[in-house]
Amino acid sequence: MIIQDLMTIGSQQQIAKNIFEMKLTGKLVGEISSPGQFVHIRVSDSFEPLLRRPISIANINKEKNEMTIIYRTEGHGTQLLSQKREGDIVNVLGPLGNGFPVEETSAGQTAVLIGGGIGVPPLYELSKQLTAKGVNCIHILGFQSDDVVFYEEEFAALGDTHIATVDGSNGTAGFVTNIMSELTDEFETFYSCGPMPMLSAVQKAYVHKKGFLSFEQRMGCGIGACFACVCHTNENATDKAYVKVCSDGPVFPAGVVQI
Amino acid sequence: MNRLAITLPGLQLKNPIMPASGCFGFGKEYGNLYDLSQLGAIMIKATTLETRYGNPTPRVAETSSGMLNAIGLQNPGLQGVLQNELPWLEKFDVPIIANVAGSETEDYVEVAKEISKAPNVHALELNISCPNVKCGGITFGTDPAVAKELTAAVKAVSSVPVYVKLSPNVADIKSMAIAVEAGGADGITMINTLIGMRLDEKTGKPVIANKTGGLSGPAVKPVAIRMVYEVSQVVNIPIIGMGGVTCVQDVIDFMSAGASAVAVGTANFVDPFVCPTIIEQLPGKLDELKIDHISELIGRSHRV
Numbered sequence: 001m002i003i004q005d006l007m008t009i010g011s012q013q014q015i016a017k018n019i020f021e022m023k024l025t026g027k028l029v030g031e032i033s034s035p036g037q038f039v040h041i042r043v044s045d046s047f048e049p050l051l052r053r054p055i056s057i058a059n060i061n062k063e064k065n066e067m068t069i070i071y072r073t074e075g076h077g078t079q080l081l082s083q084k085r086e087g088d089i090v091n092v093l094g095p096l097g098n099g100f101p102v103e104e105t106s107a108g109q110t111a112v113l114i115g116g117g118i119g120v121p122p123l124y125e126l127s128k129q130l131t132a133k134g135v136n137c138i139h140i141l142g143f144q145s146d147d148v149v150f151y152e153e154e155f156a157a158l159g160d161t162h163i164a165t166v167d168g169s170n171g172t173a174g175f176v177t178n179i180m181s182e183l184t185d186e187f188e189t190f191y192s193c194g195p196m197p198m199l200s201a202v203q204k205a206y207v208h209k210k211g212f213l214s215f216e217q218r219m220g221c222g223i224g225a226c227f228a229c230v231c232h233t234n235e236n237a238t239d240k241a242y243v244k245v246c247s248d249g250p251v252f253p254a255g256v257v258q259i
Numbered sequence: 260m261n262r263l264a265i266t267l268p269g270l271q272l273k274n275p276i277m278p279a280s281g282c283f284g285f286g287k288e289y290g291n292l293y294d295l296s297q298l299g300a301i302m303i304k305a306t307t308l309e310t311r312y313g314n315p316t317p318r319v320a321e322t323s324s325g326m327l328n329a330i331g332l333q334n335p336g337l338q339g340v341l342q343n344e345l346p347w348l349e350k351f352d353v354p355i356i357a358n359v360a361g362s363e364t365e366d367y368v369e370v371a372k373e374i375s376k377a378p379n380v381h382a383l384e385l386n387i388s389c390p391n392v393k394c395g396g397i398t399f400g401t402d403p404a405v406a407k408e409l410t411a412a413v414k415a416v417s418s419v420p421v422y423v424k425l426s427p428n429v430a431d432i433k434s435m436a437i438a439v440e441a442g443g444a445d446g447i448t449m450i451n452t453l454i455g456m457r458l459d460e461k462t463g464k465p466v467i468a469n470k471t472g473g474l475s476g477p478a479v480k481p482v483a484i485r486m487v488y489e490v491s492q493v494v495n496i497p498i499i500g501m502g503g504v505t506c507v508q509d510v511i512d513f514m515s516a517g518a519s520a521v522a523v524g525t526a527n528f529v530d531p532f533v534c535p536t537i538i539e540q541l542p543g544k545l546d547e548l549k550i551d552h553i554s555e556l557i558g559r560s561h562r563v
Contacts, residue, residue: 050477226330228319
């Protein structure tokens, strides 16, 4: 169920250049049903900025009612969020959307998780849940440069982890696709989250595989009412002519959304 | 006595608060969050004769204390609304105001005729003020003679009272209001969004794919208050006021300006529970103002 919760900040720290990790505690955590869901955060009590900020959930600890979000400071809203401190209260709406289907990969099978930039965070909770059920996870993470790489060790603790940076300052020089072409294609499923050109390349490269993509779109309400974040669908992929990223997604089976 | 009850043409409102069209979909998303029967009414998303996909994305952009949108009247079309959306809302004890849009007079007439027969539609809101569609919409909303003619044509076929939604993007809003009243409108809803634009900081190009969008949110409230203040003094039909309402004080302001009821738009995106919250706070606010019934507020800004 979607609730509006006043969550308490347990910690906030910068983990890479312009990348922040925030831990939040509240009953909303109990409502989270799958990795890849997101929350909609009010960064200010005033109307400046007016709208909430959609941010994906990177880690869940249901026993402690705690979740971790990882975000990049890009504009005024995320700047304000990054200035909040331990003990501050944040108005959070969520959990929103439909996450990655963990059940689509069975114990003993292999899943490839491909993330780009600020699309990497939701893959962490996904990998935790997949590995917990006995899935072998391979991580392919792409970043602009070494100074914005985060969670490299955390992912490595869960499975094989390959890093690509556009400038070659960490791992393979280039894009995630450069790593994908070098790796085995002996895997059952792929899960991906990142910028649209990356999702498009991943879908194309793995066209014969079962996969799930998480999309990003400019959002208004976050609950499916405002029709800001619609995407066209591919003919025959679904009975709908369009989907709303916030409430129908953000995760869709590969091939459903026109990219 | 229900201190919040307001009676308007076609509408017995248990309170004067309703979500504005385009900011509440067809109610389903909010119906998952709270009991919609708490609302005074619901203004559903615009219905056109045919299914509309709307404009390309990006469709929204944030601005100072507001937002721009250019959704483009995306909706499942008349048959979709009649078959799927309106029946779902029947389980709630709340009157529906159906927003009717079109490109030509014939579209408006056809949609109005059919949708006004739905059992839970108690009034129509004629959308002659959408700034985000290429033809129709706002072209009907900027010329008084055209607006009057369209109002009369819709009035002639509607089974329920007709409210006309006015655009603020006109030189003289009073002449528009007088014209639709002469055309037979039972009420006025105002204001729709103000046409605006935001440029991308890096590229210098418009952020919204449609280039222009409608400005809403707290930023537009002073414009809306001024217009309700002016229009309520030149027409004899009731006004449902809207534009930047986020809290109980905004409701008091709109009613004081001359509105008989108030719609909440963009604020639903910020706080999905804003309508029930305002309704809950209204009685306390009336106590504070030493007012028995909310109707006493209507037009007090210009009452002698």
